Amino acid sequence: MSRIDESRDFLPVRIAVLTVSDTRSTSDDRSGDTLVDRLTEAGHSLAAREIVRDERDAIAAILRRWCADDAIDVVISTGGTGLTGRDVTVEAHRDVYEKEIHAFGTIFTIVSMNKIGTSAVQSRATAGVAGGTYLFALPGSPSACRDAWDEILAAQLDYRHRPCNFVEIFPRLSEHQRRK
Template identity: 85%
Template sequence: MSRIDETREFIPVRIAVLTVSDTRSMAEDRSGQTLVDRLEAAGHRLAAREIVKDERDGIAAVLRRWIADPAIDVVISTGGTGLTGRDVTVEAHRDVYEKEIDAFGTVFTHVSMQKIGTSAVQSRATGGVAGGTYLFALPGSTGACRDAWDEILSLQLDYRHRPCNFVEIMPRLEEHKRRK
């Protein structure tokens, strides 16, 4: 069963938060702020924060820049995961993924179903890995950000979480690039 092993030391992770929006400013970015508040309360470090317009190339450019930054371990984006024509965050994420974390979207949908019922089918949350950096795309609502953080990411980004977590395998994300 899922649990926190208090005998293990907490390891803070450096997390960047990207809000995808054509209209929000930093002062109006409640979803991004929800993520910042939660990650900092958990003991993690905010490594970067930006707002980018709903443009696939622009989103992918920020993701690539942050993937290349050794001071960033995780990127969490919020917004642009729906079904409308302007919702291109998932496509931008997939443009940069080396590996997709398929179960992330499935688990997010399961969590969402408990909160909003079948409306959960309208969200396309996704997760993946590129350049040794974890990437997660969440819907733009504060509720979705709370649910994803509280029910999934807070646990998987905690080294003490058992039986396994994302933090403990971070050093191995790029083992395929090591010389044999």
């Protein structure tokens, strides 16, 4: 069963938060605020934060820029994961991924199902890796951001979490690039 191994030191992770919205601004970005509060309370650092409109190319450009930034380990986006015509965050993420973390969406759906029932079927939360950076796309509601952080990301972004976590394999995420 999962647990925190107190014999290991906590390693802070540098996390960027991207809000995808046609209507939000920094004054009313509750989902972005929720993520920033959660990650800083956990001891991680906010590496960057932006708001971008629901435009596939613009989202992908920011993701690529942040993946190329050595000061960013993880990108969490919020918004644009639904089913409407303007919801293009998942497609933008997949344009950038080198590898998709398929189980993230499955686990997020399970967590959501326990909270909101069958409405969880409407979420397309996703995750992947690109350029040695983890990328997570979450729905745009503060409750979905809380659920994803509290139930999945808090543990997986904690080096002390056992039996395994995302942090301990950071050094190996880009090993294929070193072989070239």
